[in-house]
Amino acid sequence: MILEVLNRDGRVLVGDLAKQFHTSQVTIRKDLDILHGHGRIHRAHGGALPARESVLEDPTLREKEKLHRREKLHIATAAARMVKTGPSCNTGFRNHHHCHRKGAAEFR
Secondary structure: OOHHHHHHHOOEEHHHHHHHHOOHHHHHHHHHHHHHHOOOOEEOOEEEEEEOOOOOOOHHHHOOOOOOOOHHHHHHHHHHHHOOOOOOOOOOOOOHHHHHHHHHHHHH
């Protein structure tokens, strides 16, 4: 039944399934883990997605660095021009911060 809901809705959430099937979230999590173990679904935070090749995995930092590389370097260059020697800045995201540092080093 979980697979039917997943195929119909494109994703499922543990809380919603527990309510729909009148059972605990622990039971749903166990069921999702079993389905994931058999390759029937892709486990995601708080629920599950269909086990299709088109479903994106969470990319690693190295994979993220390759995405939109030119744009990130342009942003890093502009940011480097705004930062005076000495202080550091924190954008709040490790990938952007890493790109900023790399861009600042390359373009100064």
